[in-house]
Amino acid sequence: MFETLILMLDATMRVSTPLIFAALAGLYSERAGIVDIGLEGKILGSAFAAAAAASVFDSAWIGLCFGITASVALAMIHGFACITHRGDHIVSGVAINTIVAGLTVTLSMYWFGMGGQTPTLSGDARFLSITLPFADALADVPVLGLIYSELLSGHNILVYLAFAMVPMTYWVIYKTRFGLRLRAVGENPHAVDTAGISVAFIRYRALIICGILCGIAGAYLSTAHNAGFLKDMSAGKGYMALAALIFGKWRPVPVLLACLLFGFLDAVAVRMQGVVIPGIGEVPVQAIEVLPYVLTVLLLAGFIGKAIGPKAVGRPYVKERA
Amino acid sequence: MSQAKVPAWVNIALIPFLNIMLAFLVSGLVILAIGENPIEAASYLIYGAFGYDEGVGYTLYYATNLIFTGLAVSVAFKGGLFNIGGEGQAYIGGLGVGLVCLALDKTMPFYVIAPLAIIGAGVFGAAWAYVPAYLQARRGSHIVITTIMFNFIASSLMVYLIVNWLKEDGRMAPNSRTFEENAWLPYLHEFLSPLGIDIGDSPLNFAFVIALICCVLVWALLWHTRWGYQLRTLGTNPTAAKYAGIDTSKVTIWAMLISGGLAGFVGLNEIMGVNHSLLLNFTAGYGFAGIAVSLMGRNHPVGIIMAAILFGALYQGGAELAFEIPTITPEIVVVIQGLVILFSGALEHMFKDRIEGFFIRRSVA
């Protein structure tokens, strides 16, 4: 039982990783006042770019760079529309998601001719798991050994990075000058402007960070968790991250917990296909899959607390009425 | 200083035209980038969409779905609501159609089934829009997020229902049984060929007529009824709506119900018109494409019909294109769609401000 739980949590860590990156990406963006339903598109775009580059250069790191570049470029399109041209954040996000869904398939078809996939990656083209020191030696120590060797050890570097990003984000958001301005610009851009700070510049920087994090999320999908790009491989993770962001009320640590919860549900659902639980019968996997979305709706409706986002989120900043 | 001097055609024709041209231009660059000739691609595309009878039929068949979802987006939009849930509402609308057909096809004649199926599509689609609408109107939950969530919920629900309850025994694919023919919407080629009009053996069916009727009804509803008046007031100026004593939450809820119902009609075309059985994923992104259609059609039924036919042509022509040039996937159409949303939605001010500025300067000078 305990072992099953550990293994389930182990899977949770792997599955949650892209959610954590993406949700933190959303956190930077929305804390700065930019709604980003384009997380999905950025993840997908990066997954493709990373896998393509990794397979061409046979290096996961180069893949990661390309993934991040693609994702940041998409974020800049979003910024160009929403910050520079005061466009609707949601329309822009939908546009980006749509473009990427089509473009990744088109380009991969052209480059690799494999029906919208990239070649299978192996060796250096992938992020492989890291065994923490003494993991094997300690594996037999009861309880702690298992936790250390199974749960904590044996993930790839991006998984550890995701978890490290949470305290990092907390620190950036709450303890640095940039974070202070970022939060301020999402609450009251006028206050930031009159304090002599450029609203647009801060928002662009927030979007760059958002792009970088989504880029890592995408690269993780195609070069770490999987071994190549597949059409639509983001499979709603961007929206799920958005849900986690709302669920975590735009704060790093609760967002992490929301991602872990969603990841855990996913890990459970993977193993529930066709499983008959004595006394209950077969629990439909769909019921578990759908929980994050249902929970988010309930939260938004105020049934389980109130989700109040940054005040100025989604509103273009216009200085002059003219 | 004002829009006063900007001629009307600039806003309803020139700017949308420029937006779509830019979208095409960028798509052309993509095609160029993948080493194909955009002109050649365009000619396949146009030939595929309009060049032969069956192609036209297919174009209109795709357009049917897009008219429904485009209308759905625009009705909500007129009330200031952004309904991203067309996909889920269409899916559930299809469930409504499917259930009616499965329940009645063995016992009832077509003329009983058809109206009930239409009601089923509308009611189920509307019901799926109701919860987000209610939450928006009474609890202030952001409708964009809730409708996105409801898309996912709809898709899980449908998998569950079809796989566990509706799937035909012994069948591999998760489909319901095929309906009896008296629960099929008639194909239009059956009507048109006696009249000497040939649309080949295309899946274009009676749902297209329903879509056109919906356009007229929506047009009348929005611009010729009291309710439409209230909706448009709410959508353009919520403060004025309060001033006028309009019950804004009631209007909001009804707007979403109608929007959801319209999206649900996609089920008529797909389930009752073409597939004749309830199956998974028949919505295939039409709900999202409806956003592009409605943006391009300027939220007006006439514009929506034109935009839907344009996109229908892209779908059909895109399939032809992919058939002829396998390196170009039909997904290129999705790219074009996205670019249209980008340029005519998110970047609308980029052109609009400049062009209006140009006309204002000209008229001032």
Add this chain to the structure above:
Amino acid sequence: ADPAVVYDQAGKFDKSFNEGVYNGVKKYTTDSGVQVREFEPKNEAQVEQGLRRLAKRGYSPIVTVGFNMTSAVEKVAKDFPKINFTLIDGVIDLPNVQSVVFKEHEGSFLVGALAAMASKTDTVGFIGGMDIPLIRKFGCGYEQGVKYASSSATVLQNMTGSTGAAFNDPTKGSELAKSQFSKGADVVFAAAGGTGMGVYQAAKDEGKLAIGVDSNQNHIQPGTMLTSMVKRVDQAAYNTYKDAAAGTWKSGLVVLGLAQGGVDWALDDNNAGLITADMKAKIKDIRAKIISGDIKVHDYMSDNTCNY
């Protein structure tokens, strides 16, 4: 008339089922110099549309891949009685359709026996794609093979999902494989299309063994692919074209089992090191017994149960 092929929506590079057909097509083109018109539909509507378009232009025979196409092929074949169709994995009773089905249970039995022999933990796994009778047929044959080789063995079974997406979800595949490995399995057979890629990857990452399906997939992760249960769809396609060219193509039902070479296990350089001479001998024996009928492999689809 020119030959054609319509793949299913997974596309011809799914590394598995469709790719098998593609290999047959390629071979035929190389051998005969005749180009085969290929079409990869992207949605439900395009399947029928593509078939019609091909039929209208006179392509024949048209090979169609997968049970998903059954209803579309049926409609179009009715409308174009002069065009010949070969449907792989589905059955249609029309004078211009040849239906090719396989005895997947026999091939699965073989790889099941191999899995049991290769397993050190006496625990093996099966990961199916979409939960449909056809995939259960794989699982059931596999289980029988395992039990035949080692009556004490445990067979862990998981299905990936209940929709078509289950054939294309490597992430889930790898998660399921990892969960089976952690429960002690050390050989896993994936009958799951593209999902299998995740399974093989997981086996590679954890140093366990995996068994491929449909095409010979041994090359995907050399060294950790124990074998593949090949289903000679390539041959089915190839034969269709060849027969048609020779004028010997016939409609009706074609059932391909071990005896006909329609299913088999794969041995090549990539897995030679994993198969001992002893295993080879035993499998040879089992194979002969199945063909001769001494071993009766229960077909799940005959009664929708796995009682053997």
Add this chain to the structure above:
Amino acid sequence: MTNKTTPYAIELRDISKRFGAVQANKDICLQVPAGTIHGIIGENGAGKSTLMSIIYGFYEADTGFIEVDGKRVDIRSSQDAINAGIGMVHQHFMLVENFTVLENVILGAEGGAILKGGIDTARVELQRLAQEYSLDIDVDAIVEELPVGLQQRVEILKALYRGARILILDEPTGVLTPQEADHLFRILKALKEQGVTVLLITHKLREIMASTDNISVMRQGQMVAHRETAHTDKEELAELMVGKKVRLTVDKDDAKPSGTFLSARNLSQFDSQGVKRLKNVSLELRAGEILGIAGVSGNGQSELLNVLAGIEPMSEGEIHIAGQVITAKAPKDAAEMRELKMAHVPEDRHKMGLVTGFEAYEAAVLGYHNSPVYNGKILMHRKVMIDECNERMAAWDVRPPNPHLKTANFSGGNQQKIVIAREVEQNPDILLIGQPTRGVDIGAIENIHEQIVKLRDSGKAILLVSVELDEIMALSDRILVMFDGAVVGELDAKDADERTLGLMMANAYNDEEVSA
């Protein structure tokens, strides 16, 4: 300026600024000696805030330049202004409400990439400032939990923390209680003693007289007068502010009020932040009488109109109308109020009275769209609406008389005519009318005024809210003056003159009487 002895702390030269068609500032010149408190007064929309925003770099002037301490400075952003030692307390606070005081103060002046150091320095510095100017505040409090007076203190601290030597305050007392305002002026005095130059905008003459050294008056975007406080008085300032506008004489007979159509008792209303915007207002609207509400804008007039019209529910009190009683528990919405024969011309025609995207004939039925006149069983009678619109456009001389023109494309005056015609032609018993001539040219004003009087003479009850004193005096039969959400005085129109009203509006009348 060849022989100036000490340079001015700040000097403006020919500043102009235009927003689209609005010339908000025109050729403004201003000189403020260092270490003085300089008052700037002017009517609503005179361009005061715009001018200050230009000094603060929030807007860029179209022409003109600014000198600080005798040196020309190029102010293109707030950062430039801050660097030049200018600080501003805006009319609408520029605070991040869910931040602490400390965070708000250091925003933009964090003193390093990591907050810790800056926060610690700021804590010490704020303590010093607090002591020096008696600006006590809990620096760790969340701003939105502080009362408005303290929020303003945060704004002042923000400016001082950045080392501002010139402090601009835009209507700082508009939101303050008298006690808070007194405290503020003591602080300003202390600042002045430290050599800080203060630019103070206010509508309240009492405050201006009590606290400034010099005063400048703005009218319609221009600087019209400069005075030394010691050598002027409230009367002169009031006149300068209001200007020598064309006196509008409206021909009207004495009112012959008869029955009461509406009586409101103790109406109060709280806004969403829980601030009481309307305080125990009671009034009666009588047939054949125009009741004018005078007051500086933002003193509860809008809330009063909204509550009476049913747009916002009241929090306390009751309204008696047409034999019905409306209370907080039994509210009526705007549509229901219209059924009780009440019409409403809102203060802001763009935000409320019109849907600018609608064609004129559609906008001409807003609020009455449910009337059976315009509705068939299912469809609306477009033709009826258009015909009626045509008639009204002719009757009210709306130009161009085109029912299909988008409302946005009519000029302000013509838009207003469309709104007034719509409300008046419904033949209501009661007409609520807010700022009827705001932004309307003289010809149209006359026309509108005539119509209002005609309506009164036909036995209607009219409530007129206007910030234009001329208008109030020309039209009203009875005048209520509002200040800070409450009615602070009632006058018969015959007893009203500019001076008295001006003083009452600034809530300085009673002081005057007491001192007189």
